[in-house]
Amino acid sequence: MTAKKLSSPLARVTGIFFIVTIVCLTFADLTVTTVDPWSEFGRLASGLISPDFFSTDSLVLSLAYTLAFALLGVLLGNLIGFGFALLFSFRLIRIFCAVIRAVHELFWALIFLQLFGLSPITGILAIAIPYSGIIAKVYAEILEESDQSPLEVLSVNTSRASTFLFVRLPDAWVQFKTYSMYRLECGLRSSAVLGFIGLPTLGFHLESAFKEGHYQEVSALLIVFYILIATMRFWMKRQFLPVYLILSVVILPWDTNFSASNILRFLTEDIIPYPMRDNTASMMDWVHLLVVTQAFPGMLATLQLTMIALFATGILTMLFFPLISPLFFKMKGRGIGHVFLVIIRSTPEYILAFILLQLWGPSMLPAIVALAFHNSAIIGHLIGRYTENIALRQDSVTGINRYFYEVSPRIYRPMLALLFYRWEVILRETAILGMLGVATIGFYIDSAFSDLRFDRALVLIAITAMMNICVDAISRLIRSHLRLKTSLEYK
Amino acid sequence: MNILRATAFILAWCLIIPAGSVKAERKFVFTAIPDQDESKLRQRFGKVALYLSKALNLNVEYVPVKSYAAAVTAFRNNQVQLAWFGGLSGVRARNLVKDSRAIAQGKKDPFFETYFIAHKSSGLEYSKKFPKSMAGMTFTFGSKGSTSGRLMPEFYIRKAFKKSPQEVFKRVGFSGNHSRTVALVQSGAFQVGATNFKVWKRGVKDGTIELNKISVIWKTPGYPDYNWTIRGDVDRSFGSGFSKKVQQALLQMDDPELLKSFPRKGFIAAKNSDYKPILDTARMLNLID
Amino acid sequence: MALLEVRGESAGYAENVVLSDLNFSIDPGERVALVGESGAGKSTLLRMIYDRCSDFAALVPQNLGLVQALTVFHNVYMGRLHDRSLIRNFRNLLWPRGEDASEVEDVLKMLRLEEKLFSNVGELSGGQQQRTAVGRALYNPGKLFIADEPVSSVDEHQAKQILETISREKETVVVAMHDRALAIDYCDRLIGIKGGRVTIDEPSAGMKPGELDELYRVSDE
Incomplete structure (x- = not known):
């Protein structure tokens, strides 16, 4: 009997991940280090219900900057990504795209800060570069899956370009537009978060306000941010786009000057390993310090945290999706569920982790909770929507029995597909959370940047990217092994 | 649609022209x-x-x-x-x-100082000698790149224990800045911290520091x-x-x-x-x- | 000279032979109907004919081959993509030229679909989509019109009109049809398929629908 149970590949994979998670948990540091987390939480809560919209210097301007960076970054990312998507059959392009999307936008921003300083180019490129890698992959998939049946009716003499324009592009175009809207939402989140490292967006003030405990200001900033995202479909109309783009270009402070010599110096000196620049330093020491005391522990902690967060995301998803599923709740109840999920998924995990770190202190716990909540809100939302199309027989059971017998078995497969799809995303975020003080590899990257040791920072970023690419490959392997489809992700 | 486009262009020109005409x-x-x-x-x-x-x-x-x-x-x-x-x-x-x-x-x-501060629950008290009993507690620096919040306290910790802070303490954090360090120790998030003496003195004067919760346990010698x-x-x-x-x-x-x-x-x-x-x-x- | 001559060949997909021992030819000016049960191999035969004649043929496949995201104009215009310059094609994709639009409109008028010129195909009914696909094949300069059930989704009256239009506009027509009476009325030659073989190949003049019953009888084997 056990043999039969184990033969289900879904159950087996779940089991393996469960064991890995348990192993990771036994070594994890999950303590709440604050003596009295609830008093701080009380202050946060009372601040949140009494927002103060007038305490931030230039709130409107930072809101405008947040929008401008997101719009220009996503637009540029779209253009480059579309170009790459057309060339996606070349192996080199695929690898290049995998590498640029494996590096988180915050790391890109830290690099571009060295090249262009606080010029708007930094923020725009930090969004556009990783996004173009993501967009290229998604667009290439869409183009591949586009309806090919009109091909046979075209005359055999039709040029390839015309065929592409009339047959492959139009159907894909519709999906490109939908996906771009989704990307713009991501772009707004990214843009806000870029403020944490110094760009003049909402995150700039959010970070300060948080650090200083000005929770009324925090509340105001978060509310403004939620409204911005929640109302996106009303203000983001295609015909307004040119106006928005022109305004974006106009309002950004382009007068920050940067020189080619800075860029040249960064590329030809700063990122060259220090011992190669200074003969008195030992290469062995440099490598030892970097690999043994930083990269290795950083990678271990990153993987550990990622695995726990991934499994926790799965569990929370199973709890969250019924909140918005018509199979379990009536209209009204679902409304509350929707609001709940929208709020958690609109909050970037970076900000969520930041809040929890303030409350609980710097263990892995806040990071796990932040990652699991944010990602399960996203997947839970998609799965909840997916259940709308499940037609149960009229006499099917209700309540808990329905959950376990009718619904869970049906959604488990798509849920795993999405979960594995987001594995890479979770890893990328985990690395970044190190910048907040959790001991993942991002901690060492942040340290290298604050010591102005760009040679080390770049090696560590490259290692992070490699990890990402590996996890992506493993995830793809598992998905194809389990025959999991992921088209739900962007539809 | 055309009207919209026209509006967009007019708007853009209105904004670009004044922006461009300001001499750099x-x-x-x-x-x-x-x-x-x-x-x-x-x-x-x-x-x-x-x-x-x-x-x-x-x-x-x-x-x-x-x-x-x-x-x-x-x-x-x-x-x-x-x-x-x-x-x-x-x-x-x-x-x-x-x-x-x-x-x-x-x-x-020229005679700047770092104060080591501790939450009352740590049981640590002010002493002239470096308080070695803080070993094994939780500790927060300020910014990673700060002199008074990182460099000097780390120097004295290494001098006293001959070990890195990560080996001395149960947990080491970087709060980001000095006032944050004070807040974190005051809230009990960390038992001990190192902060800039100017920030400490101002906090005491402003009343943001509650002396019944937190106190100075050691002062470094002066440094520039x-x-x-x-x-x-x-x-x-x-x-x-x-x-x-x-x-x-x-x-x-x-x-x-x-x-x-x-x-x-x-x-x-x-x-x-x-x-x-x-x-x-x-x-x-x-x-x- | 015949447009196409087939002597003792087979047709099918890859290894899978659907029709064997085929012997027929198609001459210019003929109107041929392929009849037979569904699954008998009509589509396979049409595909074979199209493959041989693709240089001068216009096709209406069973799934219509429409691009759902584009308008009726674009889908019909696609019949001449190969005849037009890339720049013209690109321009028409974004902002249709008046000249091309009126050409397409003329084709649509014959099919009573001119009002839908700039409607998205995805929003049309099944019959309208079918007429769009026919329109595309008519607009295609190819003189051989090949269609798989081109009137299955329209009513009888419209079906007749459409078939008349096709007969008027195209020199040679090969259509697969399940409606035997229509096939006899509008084509001058019938090819019947059963059991992987061509069992009937004769002029339709004077034939009665009942005579084709044999094609549809379930065999006892």
């Missing part, structure tokens, strides 16, 4: 390390910019940055020409930019810290003698309202060699290559 004026930009109370930075240093504009008869602007490293980078890349650095960030900046000079420091800055550093090439780009003029303007700053931003009672002249001890310590701790 040569402006002098400075920044300051975000060592405390980051919000209101713009307000606080905006006033300093105004003062310098008048004193130098030139458009002076302040740019806020999020980290010590960002301040150094901006200085290095000539996006700011003057900066209010800490000891360590100043040393780093001057290492990276040839001919840059420390020109002024606060009156107290904050400084105004200017790029060496300003004399070329803003006229000869310009750095002298900036130095004069800083030394003559006497409005208490302005000095509160730092917070200092006034500024005195400084030179690069004043910070030799900091450079040596940073090298010793392997914070500078």
Whole structure:
């Protein structure tokens, strides 16, 4: 009997991940280090219900900057990504795209800060570069899956370009537009978060306000941010786009000057390993310090945290999706569920982790909770929507029995597909959370940047990217092994 | 649709033309390390910019940055020409930019101190000798790049224990800035922390520090810290003698309202060699290559 | 000279032979109907004919081959993509030229679909989509019109009109049809398929629908 149970590949994979998670948990540091987390939480809560919209210097301007960076970054990312998507059959392009999307936008921003300083180019490129890698992959998939049946009716003499324009592009175009809207939402989140490292967006003030405990200001900033995202479909109309783009270009402070010599110096000196620049330093020491005391522990902690967060995301998803599923709740109840999920998924995990770190202190716990909540809100939302199309027989059971017998078995497969799809995303975020003080590899990257040791920072970023690419490959392997489809992700 | 497009273009032109017609004026930009109370930075240093504009008869602007490293980078890349650095960030900046000079420091800055502070629940009390009983507790530094919040406390911890802070303490954090360190120790998030004595004294005066929850347990010996550093090439780009003029303007700053931003009672002249001890310590701790 | 001559060949997909021992030819000016049960191999035979004649043929496949995201104009215009320059094609994709639009409109008028010129195909009914696909094949300069059930989704009256239009506009027509009466009325030659073979190949003049019953009888084997 056990043999039969184990033969289900879904159950087996779940089991393996469960064991890995348990192993990771036994070594994890999950303590709440604050003596009295609830008093701080009380202050946060009372601040949140009494927002103060007038305490931030230039709130409107930072809101405008947040929008401008997101719009220009996503637009540029779209253009480059579309170009790459057309060339996606070349192996080199695929690898290049995998590498640029494996590096988180915050790391890109830290690099571009060295090249262009606080010029708007930094923020725009930090969004556009990783996004173009993501967009290229998604667009290439869409183009591949586009309806090919009109091909046979075209005359055999039709040029390839015309065929592409009339047959492959139009159907894909519709999906490109939908996906771009989704990307713009991501772009707004990214843009806000870029403020944490110094760009003049909402995150700039959010970070300060948080650090200083000005929770009324925090509340105001978060509310403004939620409204911005929640109302996106009303203000983001295609015909307004040119106006928005022109305004974006106009309002950004382009007068920050940067020189080619800075860029040249960064590329030809700063990122060259220090011992190669200074003969008195030992290469062995440099490598030892970097690999043994930083990269290795950083990678271990990153993987550990990622695995726990991934499994926790799965569990929370199973709890969250019924909140918005018509199979379990009536209209009204679902409304509350929707609001709940929208709020958690609109909050970037970076900000969520930041809040929890303030409350609980710097263990892995806040990071796990932040990652699991944010990602399960996203997947839970998609799965909840997916259940709308499940037609149960009229006499099917209700309540808990329905959950376990009718619904869970049906959604488990798509849920795993999405979960594995987001594995890479979770890893990328985990690395970044190190910048907040959790001991993942991002901690060492942040340290290298604050010591102005760009040679080390770049090696560590490259290692992070490699990890990402590996996890992506493993995830793809598992998905194809389990025959999991992921088209739900962007539809 | 066409009307919309037309509106878009008109709007754009209305905005571009005035933006373009403003002549790009040569402006002098400075920044300051975000060592405390980051919000209101713009307000606080905006006033300093105004003062310098008048004193130098030139458009002076302040740019806020999020980290010590960002301040150094901006200085290095000539996006700011003057900066209010800490000891360590100043040393780093001057290492990276040839001919840059420390020109002024606060009156107290040659004898700066770091206070080790502890939450009451830790049971630690003030002592003249380094309190070794803090081993095994949780500890927070300030910013990773701070002199008083990182470099000097780490130096004394290593000196006392002959081990790295990560080995001495149960947990080591980097709060980000000095006022945050005080807040984290006060809330009990960390049992012990190291902060800048100026920030501590101001907090006690303002009443934001509750002395029944938190107290000073050790004070470091004095060391040189904050400084105004200017790029060496300003004399070329803003006229000869310009750095002298900036130095004069800083030394003559006497409005208490302005000095509160730092917070200092006034500024005195400084030179690069004043910070030799900091450079040596940073090298010793392997914070500078 | 015949447009196409097939002597003792087979047709199918890859290894899978659907029709064998085929012997027929198609001459210019003929109107041929393929009849037979569904699954008998009509589509396979049409595909074979199209493959041989693709240089001068216009096709209406069973799934219509429409691009759902484009308008009726674009889908019909696609019949001449190969005849037009890339620049013209690109321009028409974004902002249709008046000249091309009126040409397409003329084709649509014959099919009573001119009102839908700039409607998205995805929003049309099944019959309208079918007429769009026919329109595309008519607009295609190919003189051989090949269609798989081109009137299955329209009513009888319209079906007749459409078939008349096709007969008027195209020199040679090969259509697969399940409606035997229509096939006899509008084509001058019938090819019947059963059991992987061509069992009937004769002029339709004077034939009665009942005579084709044999094709549809379930065999006892």
